[in-house]
Amino acid sequence: MNQTANDFETTTQPGDNVLFLTQRDLSLTVPINFVTNPSVSLTAACFSQLNYGDDEDFNTCFRNLMDMGFRRIQIDLYWEEDTGIFSFCPVKISNISTSLVPTPIPPDILGTTTAKLSSSPTASTVVLDAPADNSIFLSTSKSPTLPTTYKANTSVINIGPYVCSSSLNLKLFVIKLLNYLKDSDSVLEARILYIILNLHAAASVNETGLLETNPNTLPSPQNLVGQAFSANLSEYFYTPNDLQSDRVNLNESWYKVNPRYLTTHDYYTETIDKDGIASSIDGWPAESYIEFVLHKRLLLGWGSIDPQMSAYNLSGDSDIIFPSGYLSNEILETDVEQLNQGCLWPSDRPEINPSNLSWAIMTTPSNEEHPPFNQESKNEHHKKLPNLT
Numbered sequence: 061m062n063q064t065a066n067d068f069e070t071t072t073q074p075g076d077n078v079l080f081l082t083q084r085d086l087s088l089t090v091p092i093n094f095v096t097n098p099s100v101s102l103t104a105a106c107f108s109q110l111n112y113g114d115d116e117d118f119n120t121c122f123r124n125l126m127d128m129g130f131r132r133i134q135i136d137l138y139w140e141e142d143t144g145i146f147s148f149c150p151v152k153i154s155n156i157s158t159s160l161v162p163t164p165i166p167p168d169i170l171g172t173t174t175a176k177l178s179s180s181p182t183a184s185t186v187v188l189d190a191p192a193d194n195s196i197f198l199s200t201s202k203s204p205t206l207p208t209t210y211k212a213n214t215s216v217i218n219i220g221p222y223v224c225s226s227s228l229n230l231k232l233f234v235i236k237l238l239n240y241l242k243d244s245d246s247v248l249e250a251r252i253l254y255i256i257l258n259l260h261a262a263a264s265v266n267e268t269g270l271l272e273t274n275p276n277t278l279p280s281p282q283n284l285v286g287q288a289f290s291a292n293l294s295e296y297f298y299t300p301n302d303l304q305s306d307r308v309n310l311n312e313s314w315y316k317v318n319p320r321y322l323t324t325h326d327y328y329t330e331t332i333d334k335d336g337i338a339s340s341i342d343g344w345p346a347e348s349y350i351e352f353v354l355h356k357r358l359l360l361g362w363g364s365i366d367p368q369m370s371a372y373n374l375s376g377d378s379d380i381i382f383p384s385g386y387l388s389n390e391i392l393e394t395d396v397e398q399l400n401q402g403c404l405w406p407s408d409r410p411e412i413n414p415s416n417l418s419w420a421i422m423t424t425p426s427n428e429e430h431p432p433f434n435q436e437s438k439n440e441h442h443k444k445l446p447n448l449t
Contacts, residue, residue: 083129089320091327091344092252092359093418099132099254100125103148112149113216113223115232122236126244132254134363137230137285138262139372141277145231146285149224151270152262153217220265230288238292241357252298252347254359254387257285261368274368286377289360298356299380306345310338314345321348344418361387389420 087095106121125133137146142154216225237255244250264271281287290297306313310330314323315338328343350356362384365372374383 088348089322089324089346091323092347092350093344094327095347096420097131097254098129099134099256100130102133102135107148110221111223112147112228113225115225115227118148118228118232119236122233123240126240131251132256134256134258135233136258136260138260139275139279139369140262141275143226144279144283145229146279146288147224147226147229147262148233149219149222149228150260150263151219151222151224151265152273153219153224153226220270230285234288234292241293241296245357247352250351250357252351252357252359254361255289256361256363256387257381258363259285259365259369259372261366272368278369278372281373281376284373284376286360286380289358290380293358294380295355296357297380298350298354298359300382301379302354302356303344307340307343310340310343311336314343314349317349317353321346321352323349342418359387363388389418 102122102125105125106118111117136148136150138148138150140147140152140154142152147153216223237253241253261273261275264273279285310325314325323343323346325343328340330338330340330343332338359382360380361382362374365374365384374381
């Protein structure tokens with residue numbers, strides 16, 4: 061039997077908050093494209109049993125992922141043209157024939173799919189109090205366009221193998237993300253988050269099963285993914301435009317900071333013109349600059365885009381969402397447990413060389429490729445990654 065994150069009690073320990081803070085501070089001045097961050101698929105972590113029907117269950121799962129230190133969240137969005145929304149459910153929940161919907165799911169069995177993952181982590185009860193002079197909030201609070209609470213939708217239905225609710229959608233995710241950012245908007249708790257967006261078209265369902273859908277109508281400018289995020293989270297974005305503007309004149313951006321926040325510039329190409337102005341064509345700033353100078357917390361990037369959504373208006377979101385592949389560079393391992401393309405830091409050479417990889421990520425093997433999770437198998441897998449951090 062395959063095991064998923066939902067099959068294990070997932071908790072953090074009181075010391076984990078200190079560990080996460082230490083990890084952040086040790087890499088604070090390293091360009092963000094060379095800092096390794098744990099990544100997770102929201103679908104795999106919170107909806108592995110195909111249950112998209114409980115808003116509160118999702119909220120607890122999402123907060124647990126944040127408490128466990130995941131900083132790179134991959135989400136799957138399904139465009140439903142009939143309602144004009146991006147949903148987490150892979151199938152259309154509008155215009156469902158009543159003959160295909162047996163009965164609503166009773167309340168007493170909702171939320172069972174993430175019950176173990178949603179166990180309240182120990183660390184959530186630990187509060188790290190900074191001295192008074194360090195109790196600085198990173199950004200000023202702005203009145204959000206959307207409410208910071210969201211009433212759960214009790215209209216939960218079976219659609220083929222899925223359990224879905226119309227309220228579990230991008231709008232809900234933005235609200236939960238905003239709440240988390242506001243709750244963690246302090247020097248001790250703030251971290252940069254990377255949200256990677258996979259774009260799909262919601263499938264239709266009939267008596268024979270699921271059908272791929274080629275939507276007749278794609279999102280209008282008002283319904284683009286970027287608009288849903290920017291309506292409430294624009295103050296937290298570090299955008300492609302910010303990056304390009306910073307690169308043109310490093311003297312007035314990454315270098316015009318308190319020395320302790322200065323980005324380490326051994327990792328990128330730097331050009332200095334006759335007027336002494338430094339610029340870069342490939343550099344990225346450090347978290348210290350983004351977080352403590354600009355007071356930004358979010359980078360959005362496209363992941364995969366289904367062929368059915370190939371005509372989506374990507375240019376409409378280009379000001380705030382980085383292109384597909386821009387925030388990732390996948391590392392692959394061979395069957396003999398070796399990397400088959402470069403590494404982050406060659407173990408036999410102290411300097412950075414061309415095999416050094418920006419935005420490197422590595423996918424852990426699936427349950428089918430690995431034996432059931434235990435500490436021994438975890439340790440074995442970690443032996444494969446000496447040059448990845």
